[in-house]
Amino acid sequence: MQYLIDNFFALTITGVTLGAVYALVALGYTLVYGVLRLINFAHSEVFMFGTFAALWVVMLLGGKGGASVGQVVFWVAMMFLAAMAMSGLIAILLERVAYRPLRKRHAPPLIALISAIGASFVLSETMGLRGKIAVWVGLDTTLAPYVGNARNNAGMPEIITPQPVFTIRDYAVTNVDIFVIIGAVAIMVLLDQFVKRSRLGRGIRAVAQDPESAALMGVNRDRVIQVTFLVGGVMAGAAAVFYMLKIGITRYDAGFILGVKAFTAAVLGGIGNLRGALLGGFVLGLAENYGSALVGTQWKDVVAFLLLVVILLFRPTGLLGESLGKARA
Amino acid sequence: MSPATALLDRARAMPKPAKIVLWALFGVFLFALPLLNLPLISTPGADFGGVLFTVATYVLVALGLNIVVGYAGLLDLGYVGFYAVGAYTVGVLGSQHGSVPWLWAVPVAVVAALVSGVLLGAPTLRVRGDYLAIVTLGFGEIVRLTLVNSQWLGGAQGISNIPRPPGAELFDVPSIDWSTGAPIIDLGNTTTFLKFGITDQIPYYWLALAVILLVILFDHLVKSSRVGRAWEATREDEDAAELMGVPTFRFKLLAFALGACIGGLSGALFAGKAGFISPDSFQLLLSILFVAAVVVGGQGNRWGVILGAIVVSYFPERFREFADFRVLVFGLALMVLAVFRPQGLIPPRRAVRAKKVDERLDALEEGEARV
Numbered sequence: 252m253q254y255l256i257d258n259f260f261a262l263t264i265t266g267v268t269l270g271a272v273y274a275l276v277a278l279g280y281t282l283v284y285g286v287l288r289l290i291n292f293a294h295s296e297v298f299m300f301g302t303f304a305a306l307w308v309v310m311l312l313g314g315k316g317g318a319s320v321g322q323v324v325f326w327v328a329m330m331f332l333a334a335m336a337m338s339g340l341i342a343i344l345l346e347r348v349a350y351r352p353l354r355k356r357h358a359p360p361l362i363a364l365i366s367a368i369g370a371s372f373v374l375s376e377t378m379g380l381r382g383k384i385a386v387w388v389g390l391d392t393t394l395a396p397y398v399g400n401a402r403n404n405a406g407m408p409e410i411i412t413p414q415p416v417f418t419i420r421d422y423a424v425t426n427v428d429i430f431v432i433i434g435a436v437a438i439m440v441l442l443d444q445f446v447k448r449s450r451l452g453r454g455i456r457a458v459a460q461d462p463e464s465a466a467l468m469g470v471n472r473d474r475v476i477q478v479t480f481l482v483g484g485v486m487a488g489a490a491a492v493f494y495m496l497k498i499g500i501t502r503y504d505a506g507f508i509l510g511v512k513a514f515t516a517a518v519l520g521g522i523g524n525l526r527g528a529l530l531g532g533f534v535l536g537l538a539e540n541y542g543s544a545l546v547g548t549q550w551k552d553v554v555a556f557l558l559l560v561v562i563l564l565f566r567p568t569g570l571l572g573e574s575l576g577k578a579r580a
Numbered sequence: 581m582s583p584a585t586a587l588l589d590r591a592r593a594m595p596k597p598a599k600i601v602l603w604a605l606f607g608v609f610l611f612a613l614p615l616l617n618l619p620l621i622s623t624p625g626a627d628f629g630g631v632l633f634t635v636a637t638y639v640l641v642a643l644g645l646n647i648v649v650g651y652a653g654l655l656d657l658g659y660v661g662f663y664a665v666g667a668y669t670v671g672v673l674g675s676q677h678g679s680v681p682w683l684w685a686v687p688v689a690v691v692a693a694l695v696s697g698v699l700l701g702a703p704t705l706r707v708r709g710d711y712l713a714i715v716t717l718g719f720g721e722i723v724r725l726t727l728v729n730s731q732w733l734g735g736a737q738g739i740s741n742i743p744r745p746p747g748a749e750l751f752d753v754p755s756i757d758w759s760t761g762a763p764i765i766d767l768g769n770t771t772t773f774l775k776f777g778i779t780d781q782i783p784y785y786w787l788a789l790a791v792i793l794l795v796i797l798f799d800h801l802v803k804s805s806r807v808g809r810a811w812e813a814t815r816e817d818e819d820a821a822e823l824m825g826v827p828t829f830r831f832k833l834l835a836f837a838l839g840a841c842i843g844g845l846s847g848a849l850f851a852g853k854a855g856f857i858s859p860d861s862f863q864l865l866l867s868i869l870f871v872a873a874v875v876v877g878g879q880g881n882r883w884g885v886i887l888g889a890i891v892v893s894y895f896p897e898r899f900r901e902f903a904d905f906r907v908l909v910f911g912l913a914l915m916v917l918a919v920f921r922p923q924g925l926i927p928p929r930r931a932v933r934a935k936k937v938d939e940r941l942d943a944l945e946e947g948e949a950r951v
Binding site for chain 2: 290348349352353356357358359361362363364365366368369370371372373376377380383511514515518522547549550552553555556557559560563564567568
């Protein structure tokens with residue numbers, strides 16, 4: 252208890268940073284669930300590919316610590332571009348290969364989960380075997396730094412050196428923390444406005460509300476679904492950049508646990524509800540940190556899941572309820 | 581009609597005594613399987629008896645999970661939790677904090693799994709389908725993390741010296757050697773009947789197979805009883821079932837508890853064979869593989885889920901040559917299966933009928949059948 256009180260602000264800031272990443276990934280789950288009513292199990296791999304894209308682009312541009320402001324801004328911009336493009340691409344590919352054929356055949360809903368699990372294995376193993384695949388196409392020597400040690404952690408140079416900006420009661424809030432929190436919230440506000448105001452956003456809401464009526468009103472359902480996957484993927488790409496800036500280490504199976512957490516966050520806030528995902532992410536990030544301070548770090552994940560169970564008991568549709576379709580029109 | 585269904589129809593039309601004889605022969609074949617060492621089927625990269633035991637535990641787990649997912653329609657992504665409860669009950673009672681023999685520990689393990697199933701189900705079964713999936717997934721992780729973090733339960737090192745099933749050394753059974761291309765009875769490589777040792781895994785397979793037969797019988801009785809019908813009604817339309825006077829919550833809880841029991845039983849078998857368990861044996865991934873087995877095989881059809889369990893557990897062992905690419909190929913196989921057999925490898929007859937009716941209605945509405 253004393254530990255929690257002494258480190259309250261440190262725990263809060265790290266919790267919010269972590270929560271921002273959860274929330275961004277959770278948006279992908281929530282969007283797809285809202286439109287298709289299915290758990291996109293492979294979304295975690297979409298995120299994982301984003302982390303690698305961010306890492307590779309920094310390696311390609313020769314990023315390193317202690318560079319000038321202009322360079323850092325350029326690197327980070329390129330990271331966003333690469334990660335969002337990669338994740339968006341993978342998400343669209345996923346929809347094409349793993350979900351669309353099932354939809355055309357009117358498969359039972361659970362089978363989509365199996366297809367998603369399969370896709371998840373394929374994606375994470377492709378990344379984990381990238382060294383071997385590069386040997387096949389004869390690029391293993393040219394690409395050695397990118398594909399070597401494919402099954403181990405890949406670390407990124409610290410391109411933004413964490414520097415304390417201001418302190419709250421002994422805890423120095425760094426520029427990385429501030430960047431991650433503000434950046435994530437800004438992106439989420441953008442998404443919220445997109446779904447609320449744009450034509451495509453209206454299509455997404457229409458399909459989420461009632462797919463058949465939407466189709467009758469001239470909404471192209473397949474296209475809306477594709478856009479939904481793309482938007483979810485781009486959000487995961489943004490999350491990947493923040494993750495790499497803050498944590499800096501990724502691996503071919505790094506997506507799995509984060510995906511489970513993000514999905515938990517989505518359910519916590521009310522799946523299908525965009526603001527719910529945001530709230531769920533932050534609540535989960537904070538609860539994990541406070542909880543681990545209270546009962547020990549090794550119980551961190553237990554705290555997260557227990558919190559979920561308790562909240563679902565009292566609010567069976569999550570904190571804010573489910574409502575991508577019913578979102579304020 | 582495809583040749584396979586034609587063959588099935590002919591088999592169904594056979595007189596009952598002939599059916600019984602055929603089933604009995606098939607049973608004998610299953611028991612003799614590890615001794616036959618059939619080429620193509622046996623696993624060059626791993627001990628065949630051990631692989632068969634693994635397959636048998638998967639089959640058992642899939643049968644249990646089928647009650648939950650297939651009959652009652654509840655998506656359980658944390659089934660490995662019950663498996664772990666069963667295994668750890670045997671471990672704790674038999675080695676860590678006592679010296680209870682295996683045979684006495686098993687009933688306790690089953691009851692412990694049952695209790696954990698009720699404890700998890702009672703508060704959570706009221707939430708809707710997809711939420712249940714994440715709650716159960718959380719349960720599986722909580723169990724595993726508790727095992728890792730609790731020194732009383734052996735911590736990350738796990739529990740060793742778990743008692744083995746009681747056995748007797750009655751007689752030796754020879755196996756068959758195919759190395760020359762023709763079957764030769766190999767007297768040098770024998771299995772002692774019911775000696776539960778360390779090196780020879782075959783007796784464990786026999787034990788597991790016997791348990792599977794019992795569970796299938798039980799499954800058959802429950803499925804065709806009032807309880808089975810109540811599950812079916814609940815799965816198809818919960819509100820309608822409730823209106824017709826089916827206490828859906830109670831039946832869902834029952835499905836959950838029975839499924840947990842069978843999960844615990846397979847965990848206890850696993851602990852008795854392995855002699856050593858650690859939290860690593862109960863990864864979240866295993867839960868997902870279990871669900872994959874049930875859905876790939878055809879949820880709701882017990883023969884289907886048995887086939888699914890065999891596919892999920894056997895093929896990765898058989899194709900060890902592709903060691904590195906196993907998981908990749910497995911993932912691809914799941915995707916292909918999902919597209920081409922969306923109802924599972926062997927769907928329940930009812931689902932097939934329903935699909936046909938659907939297609940006929942479509943044809944009536946639109947003038948042509950959907951492909």
